[in-house]
Amino acid sequence: MSRRGLRVEGLRVQISQAGRLLVPVDDVGFAIGANECVALLGESGCGKSLTALALMRLLPEVAQVTAGRVDLGDTDLLGLPELAMRGVRGGRLAMIFQEPMTSLNPVMRVADQIGEALAAHRGLVGEAARAEVERLLQAVGLDAGRQWDYPFQLSGGQRQRALIAMMLAGEPEVLIADEPTTALDVLVQDQILKLLKDLQTRRGMSLLLITHDLDVAGDMADRVAVMYAGQIVEWASRASLYATPRHPYTRKLFAVLPRPERRGQRLDSLPGRVPAADAQHLGCRFADRCPEAFPRCHGEAPSLLQVAPDHAVRCHLFFPADIGNGASARVAAPISPPPPARVESMQPEPGEPGPPRGRAADALLEVRDLAVHFPIRRGLLRRVVGSIKAVDGVSLSIAPGETLALVGESGCGKTTLARAVLRLLEPTAGQVMLAGRDLAGLRGERLRRLRREMQIVFQDPFSSLNPRMKVGAILEEGMRSLLPELDAQARSERVAVRLEQVGLPADAAGRHPHEFSGGQRQRIAIARALTVEPRLLILDEPTSALDVSVQAQILNLLADIQARQGLAYLFITHNLSVVGYLAQRVAVMQGGRVVEEGRAETLLARPRSDYTRRLLAAAPGHLRA
Ligand code: SF4
Numbered sequence: 001m002s003r004r005g006l007r008v009e010g011l012r013v014q015i016s017q018a019g020r021l022l023v024p025v026d027d028v029g030f031a032i033g034a035n036e037c038v039a040l041l042g043e044s045g046c047g048k049s050l051t052a053l054a055l056m057r058l059l060p061e062v063a064q065v066t067a068g069r070v071d072l073g074d075t076d077l078l079g080l081p082e083l084a085m086r087g088v089r090g091g092r093l094a095m096i097f098q099e100p101m102t103s104l105n106p107v108m109r110v111a112d113q114i115g116e117a118l119a120a121h122r123g124l125v126g127e128a129a130r131a132e133v134e135r136l137l138q139a140v141g142l143d144a145g146r147q148w149d150y151p152f153q154l155s156g157g158q159r160q161r162a163l164i165a166m167m168l169a170g171e172p173e174v175l176i177a178d179e180p181t182t183a184l185d186v187l188v189q190d191q192i193l194k195l196l197k198d199l200q201t202r203r204g205m206s207l208l209l210i211t212h213d214l215d216v217a218g219d220m221a222d223r224v225a226v227m228y229a230g231q232i233v234e235w236a237s238r239a240s241l242y243a244t245p246r247h248p249y250t251r252k253l254f255a256v257l258p259r260p261e262r263r264g265q266r267l268d269s270l271p272g273r274v275p276a277a278d279a280q281h282l283g284c285r286f287a288d289r290c291p292e293a294f295p296r297c298h299g300e301a302p303s304l305l306q307v308a309p310d311h312a313v314r315c316h317l318f319f320p321a322d323i324g325n326g327a328s329a330r331v332a333a334p335i336s337p338p339p340p341a342r343v344e345s346m347q348p349e350p351g352e353p354g355p356p357r358g359r360a361a362d363a364l365l366e367v368r369d370l371a372v373h374f375p376i377r378r379g380l381l382r383r384v385v386g387s388i389k390a391v392d393g394v395s396l397s398i399a400p401g402e403t404l405a406l407v408g409e410s411g412c413g414k415t416t417l418a419r420a421v422l423r424l425l426e427p428t429a430g431q432v433m434l435a436g437r438d439l440a441g442l443r444g445e446r447l448r449r450l451r452r453e454m455q456i457v458f459q460d461p462f463s464s465l466n467p468r469m470k471v472g473a474i475l476e477e478g479m480r481s482l483l484p485e486l487d488a489q490a491r492s493e494r495v496a497v498r499l500e501q502v503g504l505p506a507d508a509a510g511r512h513p514h515e516f517s518g519g520q521r522q523r524i525a526i527a528r529a530l531t532v533e534p535r536l537l538i539l540d541e542p543t544s545a546l547d548v549s550v551q552a553q554i555l556n557l558l559a560d561i562q563a564r565q566g567l568a569y570l571f572i573t574h575n576l577s578v579v580g581y582l583a584q585r586v587a588v589m590q591g592g593r594v595v596e597e598g599r600a601e602t603l604l605a606r607p608r609s610d611y612t613r614r615l616l617a618a619a620p621g622h623l624r625a
Pocket of ligand 1: 247248249284285286287288290291292293294297302314315316317
């Protein structure tokens, strides 16, 4: 009987670049059985995606597999001639990527793209292919009429479904999904993950899920491989790993997560970064960041050891267990991280009297019946035939020093509301009051003075900073236009203070954004917003593009700044764990309206609207009802 599933042993990927030798994947091994889901977990730069590309034999030209073995069922994939591999790729072994637009052909209709895969891998053409396209679209929950659309006519979730349908066309034995839902909101993410799980069980398919999200891995995987610096450092059943994470890196990944029960506490931190692929390692690759490192860690590389029947760890703190009695053995007792310090002024205690629902006491920002309608124009004369009500009668308020989270699916009007509050968009109706002053009708100097008091930090620190400008100039830019009374000396002093406040060195001012990591760039964006001393920060998904370790640093930084300066935050996010950890109040938006608003603990524990209940039910992990 032929074997099914995927087995990877001792995989090593090498890159030769400008005389340097990089080893981004080193001695990686795992197995996925039929009808099993394995999650490959870790921060960016740990080698997860390169491992997947190596399995697909789609590595970039500069990279090569120099050791190891990959078996798809009984087929040795690394030994196959390229022509034979083309028959396997997209057929028995398929892969879906994070951004479906990179995999879908933008100038081909969905039906033609799926049809191409059907003809190549199953020889289906004509009527049989047409019927199969419809069956596949139905399987992924896409209306049959969508087959005539081009990719740009589909939403993000629909494109991901179309791509999954295309990948299923070859009836794969193994499907690799590389961060398939990272760019999607919580409701669409839930639909896509359920779809993948359903397809895996119904078809007996093996699923390799690459993710940095512990909650997603916890919901989906049967077994989990944690990767760090190109190696697997922990390999366990989901039950064992989530009950008792053993490797210090895995334990840190859990400890840095924002959780409602950690409200009012500083998040644990994981300082430093994943070492570069060309770093020379004498000992453990995690040693520079490990709170439990001891002298042996710096001189001797640990091996992956079986410490329980379904659990292996690469760490000198453990030694092989007597698997017979199931006990995990450990050389030294774990040194627990210090208890998180309290941030005194960060959050009121549960039960502490708060402002009435829907209104913050002594509001800094008050939004009343705000509407932003976009006209729909048709015909030669571009007549207005209707309107899109992006924001439709929203009222909310935020007190000084308070955090109001704004949640809802993509397209519900959150960002449009933020832009209208900042007067980057002219509202159709309603009022925006800042510290009792109405922004409507303000122009010139008076608008400029009020703008200074509200600043925004965007989601993507890579596109929100001008790559040609030095950081010092980026930070000075806002001051030049909003605080013209400051001279060059005063501006540069303020730049130095803000850089220090966000934890960046003074010499950062003379460097360009590309010299910094994603987390450091988000610190620069926060420093830029702070230079004009605002009273309200609008944070538009400020951590969703960051690893969990960097997210924890940014959330701690925001809490520190708020505690010190009493800033108010309007925090736009789809991450309900962050909401539960950080916000005092939450407003839930759907279709341009606020459908529910209230104190965070109450709303998350006892949602009143069906829509909020749906959002909570779709959230991965422990928030799920
Ligand atoms: Fe930490 Fe040492 Fe274990 Fe590496 S081997 S994870 S440095 S304790």
